[in-house]
Amino acid sequence: MTPVLELRGVSRVHGSGPTAVHALREVDLAVEAGELVAVMGPSGSGKSTLLNVAGGLDAATSGDVVVEGTTMRGQPAAALAALRRRAIGYVFQDLNLLPALTAAENVALPRELDGIRSRTALAEAAAALAEVDLAGYANSFPDQMSGGQRQRVAIARALIGPRRLVLADEPTGALDSVTGEAILKLLRARCDAGAAGIVVTHDARMAGWADRIVTLRDGALVSDGTGVPRSRSTLRTSS
Numbered sequence: 001m002t003p004v005l006e007l008r009g010v011s012r013v014h015g016s017g018p019t020a021v022h023a024l025r026e027v028d029l030a031v032e033a034g035e036l037v038a039v040m041g042p043s044g045s046g047k048s049t050l051l052n053v054a055g056g057l058d059a060a061t062s063g064d065v066v067v068e069g070t071t072m073r074g075q076p077a078a079a080l081a082a083l084r085r086r087a088i089g090y091v092f093q094d095l096n097l098l099p100a101l102t103a104a105e106n107v108a109l110p111r112e113l114d115g116i117r118s119r120t121a122l123a124e125a126a127a128a129l130a131e132v133d134l135a136g137y138a139n140s141f142p143d144q145m146s147g148g149q150r151q152r153v154a155i156a157r158a159l160i161g162p163r164r165l166v167l168a169d170e171p172t173g174a175l176d177s178v179t180g181e182a183i184l185k186l187l188r189a190r191c192d193a194g195a196a197g198i199v200v201t202h203d204a205r206m207a208g209w210a211d212r213i214v215t216l217r218d219g220a221l222v223s224d225g226t227g228v229p230r231s232r233s234t235l236r237t238s239s
C-alpha cells in the first residue's frame, strides 16, 4: 500500500553560511492510512519544521515529500495549495482562527476556498463541529468560546471534508488533560477511519494514543518505535 505521507531523506536548512541551522537532517518517515504517529523530542529538535515540511507550508532543502503519491517538489504554487487544501488538515500551535468569522465559517473556509458551494461547506462544517462535540456553537465567534472549545474548532477545521492526512502541532498544549485526551481521541478516530496522522507532543500520555512514537534530536530521527506493540486497544477499553 502506498503510504499517505512519505518523507525521503528530507533535510531543511534555515539560512546559509556559518549561521545556517540544520533543522532536519536526512529524515525518512512513512505514515500509512490508519496510522497515528507521535513526534517527540526536545525544544528546537525540529518537530514543527517536520510538520511544516510534511504539510507543504515549508519546502525541504533536499529530499522528497510525497503526499498520496504526489511529490511536492516542482509542483506549481497553485497545485501545491490545492493539494494542501484537499488532502491535508493542519492544526496550528496558535490555532489561527479568524476572529471575524463564526465557528462554522472558520471550519467551512478551507472547503469554500476549494470551490465547494457555501451551503454545502457550511453543512459539512456543522457535521465536523458535531464530531468535536460543538454542535450548538456553529454561530459563536472565537472570542465567545473557551480555549478548549477554540481548540476543538481548529480540529474540526482540520478534519472537514475528505482529508487523508492530519498534522497537529501540540494540539493539547494549553488544555487540561481531560480536554487534551478528548482531542487525541478525535485524531485517533479519524485515523481509525482511514486517515494518516502526525501529532507533535511533549506529553507521553498523549503519545500513548499513537501507533508509534518517533523521536527527533538535533533534526535527526533517532528512534522510531516501529514494532512496539500497539497500546491503543488497551487504552480504548480503559477509556
Ligand SMILES: Nc1ncnc2c1ncn2[C@@H]1O[C@H](COP(=O)(O)OP(=O)(O)OP(=O)(O)O)[C@@H](O)[C@H]1O
Pocket (backbone or CB within 6 Å): 014, 015, 021, 022, 023, 041, 042, 043, 044, 045, 046, 047, 048, 049, 050
Ligand atoms: N524560520 C526559521 N529561520 C531560522 N531558524 C529556524 C526557523 N524555524 C526554525 N528554526 C530553527 O530550527 C530549529 C528547529 O526548530 P523547530 O521549531 O522545528 O523545533 P521544535 O522541536 O518544534 O521546537 P519547540 O518544541 O520549541 O516548538 C531550531 O534551532 C530553530 O531555532
